[in-house]
Amino acid sequence: MRKGVLEYCILSLLSKADAYASDIIAELKSVQMIVVEGTLYPLLTRLKNDELLSYRWEESSQGPPRKYYALTDKGSAFLQELDQSWSQLVVSVAKIQQKN
Amino acid sequence: MKKTISIHIAGRAFFIEEEAYENLQAYQQKLENWFRKRESGAEIIEDIEARMSELFAAQTPANGVITADKVREVIETMGQPEDFSEAEEEKAGDTEGARESTSSQLPLRIRKRFFRNIDDKVFGGVCSGLAAYLNMNTLLVRIIFVLLPFFSVGAVFPVYLVLWLVVPAARTTAQKLEMRGENVTVSNIERMIREQYEKVRAKF
Numbered sequence: 001m002r003k004g005v006l007e008y009c010i011l012s013l014l015s016k017a018d019a020y021a022s023d024i025i026a027e028l029k030s031v032q033m034i035v036v037e038g039t040l041y042p043l044l045t046r047l048k049n050d051e052l053l054s055y056r057w058e059e060s061s062q063g064p065p066r067k068y069y070a071l072t073d074k075g076s077a078f079l080q081e082l083d084q085s086w087s088q089l090v091v092s093v094a095k096i097q098q099k100n
Numbered sequence: 101m102k103k104t105i106s107i108h109i110a111g112r113a114f115f116i117e118e119e120a121y122e123n124l125q126a127y128q129q130k131l132e133n134w135f136r137k138r139e140s141g142a143e144i145i146e147d148i149e150a151r152m153s154e155l156f157a158a159q160t161p162a163n164g165v166i167t168a169d170k171v172r173e174v175i176e177t178m179g180q181p182e183d184f185s186e187a188e189e190e191k192a193g194d195t196e197g198a199r200e201s202t203s204s205q206l207p208l209r210i211r212k213r214f215f216r217n218i219d220d221k222v223f224g225g226v227c228s229g230l231a232a233y234l235n236m237n238t239l240l241v242r243i244i245f246v247l248l249p250f251f252s253v254g255a256v257f258p259v260y261l262v263l264w265l266v267v268p269a270a271r272t273t274a275q276k277l278e279m280r281g282e283n284v285t286v287s288n289i290e291r292m293i294r295e296q297y298e299k300v301r302a303k304f
Contacts, residue, residue, distance in 0.1 A: 021147060022154060036179020041147045045140045063157060064111035067147065 007043060008086065009033055011071065011079045014053065018070040044069060052078055104165050110146070110153035114160070120168040127175050134181035148178060212281035215270035216263075224264035232279050 006028070013019060013027055021040060028034045047053045052075035057065045071079065104115045116124065131148060135141030155174045160166055214233045216225035227245055231238040248256040270279045273289050282288050 021151060025151075036183055037151060037177055038148060038179040038181065039184035041144045041151075042135075042138075042184065044147070045144050049140060063154065064150070067150070 003043070006033060006039070007047065008079075008082050010040075010043065010047065011052065011075060011082065014069055014071045015076065015079055018068050020058070020066040020068045022066075024069070047075075051075075109156065110150040112153045112157055114153075114156055114166055115164070116166040116171075117168055120166050120171040123168060123171045123175070124166075127171075131181055152178060213275075213278045214267055215275055215279040216267050217276075217279060218269045218271070219276075223260070225269065226260055226263045226267065229267065229270065229279060230263075232281075 009028060010024060013024055019027075021044060024044075025034070025037050025040055028040070029037075034040060044053065048055060048069070051072055053069050054072050055067045055069045058068045060066045103118045105118060105121050106113060106115050107121065108114075128145075128149075131145050135144050138144075152174055155177065156166055156170065159170060159174075212233060215229050217228040217232055218225045220228040220238065222242065227241045228238040230236075231241040234241070245256055245260065248254075268275075270276045273292050274284045277284050277288055277292060
């Protein structure tokens with residue numbers, strides 16, 4: 001469950017701007033979505049293998065080149081679907097909470 | 101006074117205390133064991149290393165030395181592989197995760213390979229290698245090879261030559277064990293070396 005939400009967060013983040021792994025980590029940490037950083041890498045690789053993300057190498061002023069991730073077309077389409085099911089989910093949960 | 105080692109992590113050079121280096125290596129080995137069999141494992145390890153390198157660079161001053169505390173801190177930040185991969189696998193289904201974890205505990209499956217046995221050869225060791233592969237008597241395989249042309253299977257000559265060229269010779273101890281279909285484990289390699297030692301000693 002949490003994993004699915006985490007994926008959703010990553011895709012949402014990348015829909016706003018391309019980012020490299022450490023940017024994504026900083027964002028997710030600031031909202032307490034991840035505890036250990038290692039969680040992110042298998043996820044990113046899997047999303048990339050599923051062709052939802054792509055990456056490119058970009059030179060950095062400090063240190064070696066960085067892997068910048070970007071949303072693919074397939075990724076954006078998938079994200080739109082997720083957006084919809086997320087809002088639906090929120091509405092459903094809210095309704096149930098109100099009943100109690 | 102502490103000894104330091106100079107290392108490279110993902111394209112950056114560092115000095116690291118010896119103890120810290122050992123801890124770091126142990127962690128890396130753990131990652132390696134964990135991800136080796138998983139899809140895109142090498143890539144994930146590479147990404148994690150790049151991140152660790154970045155963390156070290158950000159937290160140690162120029163020409164500074166990475167201490168054991170720093171290594172502990174960075175490892176804590178990254179987390180243990182079982183922490184972050186476990187959650188990953190619940191998605192793939194519990195049964196699959198369970199199967200994978202039991203299989204990784206078992207010793208590696210014995211994989212037999214066809215090597216030329218150059219320790220016991222007439223020409224290229226093809227027959228004795230084939231005998232080891234098929235669990236047959238070496239002499240029997242040789243007799244079959246010699247007799248085949250008489251039963252109008254003359255093709256056996258070129259076949260032998262091609263096998264000689266194509267099949268690798270079992271040179272290392274690990275290859276010799278693989279040829280016999282034995283597990284490449286430290287104890288087996290040790291046993292093999294002892295046997296060879298005994299053989300050489302018997303000659304003198």
